[in-house]
Amino acid sequence: MLVGDIPRRNARRYPTKTALVSGDTSLTWGALDDRANRLASHLLDRGLAPGDRVAVSARNCLEWPEMVFGLAKAGLVLVPLNVRQSADEVSHVLGDSGARAAIVHTDQVENHGATLSGLDFLLEISGREAGEDYEDALAKGRATDPTPSTLTPSDVQFILYTSGTTGRSKGVVNEHRGMLAQVFDTTISTEARHSDVMLATTPFFTAGGMVRTLSWLYLGQSMVIHPRFDAEAVLAEIERSRVTFTTFIPTMLHRALRLLEEGPPRDVSSLRRISYGSAPVPVGMAERAMELLGCDLQQRYGLTEAGGQVTILTPADHRRAVAGHPSLLTSCGRETPHAEIRIVGDDGQELPVGEVGEIVIRADSVARGYWNNPGQTAKTFRPDGLWSGDLGRLDEDGYLHIAGRRTDMIISGGFNVYPAEIERVLGKNAGVDLVAVVGVPDPEWGETPVAVIVPTAAVSDRARFEQELRTQCRDQLGGYKQPRRYVFRDRLPLGPAGKVLKRELRAELGAS
Secondary structure: OOOOHHHHHHHHHOOOOEEEEEOOEEEEHHHHHHHHHHHHHHHHHOOOOOOOEEEEEOOOOOHHHHHHHHHHHHOOEEEEOOOOOOHHHHHHHHHHHOOOEEEEEHHHHHHHHHHHOOOOEEEEEOOOOOOEEHHHHHHHOOOOOOOOOOOOOOOEEEEEEOOOOOOOOOEEEEEHHHHHHHHHHHHHHOOOOOOOEEEEOOOOOOHHHHHHHHHOOOOOOEEEEOOOOOHHHHHHHHHHHOOOEEEEOHHHHHHHHHHHHHOOOOOOOOOOEEEEOOOOOOHHHHHHHHHHOOOEEEEEEEEHHHOEEEEEEOHHHHHHHHOOOHHHHHOOOEEOOOEEEEEEOOOOOEOOOOOOEEEEEEEOOOOOEEOOOHHHHHHHEEOOEEEEEEEEEEOOOOOEEEEEEHHHOEEEOOEEEOHHHHHHHHHOOOOEEEEEEEEEEEOOOEEEEEEEEEEOOOOOOHHHHHHHHHHHHHHHOOHHHOOOEEEEOOOOOEOOOOOEOHHHHHHHHHHO
């Protein structure tokens, strides 16, 4: 099976069923497959060949899934661009990937149009300023499936560039078969249904967005697309479209819950499950969510190089947590059906239960490697599994507890300090909305932990609140793990997937 078979098969089975909705526009499965075919055939007619790379710069829009499927049908390789990237960053991605063409939403022409203009040709969604009108291109395309007979599951489906925390971003190469393995694993572990109505608010151009596009449509579900997260719009959409499933990050969940508590009543009874990631949620928030939203919660852990998620903290785990086992919520769950996880030391030997080491993953969804980077590929994608660069431990029940990125680990006075451990302690406080712990240079200790806190609106006296947090850490953490400084902010820098950009905090705090 190939990625392009998803719309083709669903168009055969459910031709008149709604596949996509965005604002006042909707597409049936028959229309989605037809548009994907037309896009694919037009790009091939313009001179592109299977294996060529096509960059896409667009916020969430109705066209994203049809671009994913259309490029896959043509055997072309999708290169998603982060809409927040600078011209220099985009130039690096284009040069490294060797992209020949691009599709850009008119909203991104000002940001990326000039950089993309050096490619062979551009298609522009909802405009003509930078290139050929997207709808005109589809009208020229053929309504037949152009999938080459030579296309195989081991061919590349997309290359996603990492955030570049250790230098220039690297392109992670994902194959058709790896992404379909992730789809099967996700469908099983999340108990997906054909009748689900999915609400997409997080970006399509991330690893999670690419997985979501395939797994949320694989069974012929319906997907409602929002250009960005807005808590009021999300709650109204759940009520209007009878949404059954969506993905939040904890900050999104917090904002939605606050609106439910303070705003007018909403009928969210259709919602059966919310998936969240990027950080754990406190027990109190989980309990509030299950009560106010009346739905199940699940958490998942994964990374771009793994092709998506490899653990799940199930709804049953969340119910156990609020019923008296709160430590479950400090984990990100157990292996999904298709994944195997080991914790290893620097020598590659598996560590005993409870010891912190590097997370090594084996799964059919693991990416092929890094584009044009054989040295880093050999270091990360090894015969014994994917060396994730994340640190963690497995408890006696097989639950994975993340300690943080290896590059985030703080060495203070010769001791290893894991930011995630401190963040979990601070996150228990009801006055903490968001927290991030980073290491900054220290003349005496080498490095020292600094806690950056976004307090809730209920916190009026920050000096008193800091003393409360210091006491909490002294009671629950060893002396060498104590944050030496507490910095309060109104917000934290977040990446497109909702993860805190710790490199920006380290740079800011280290210079102060």
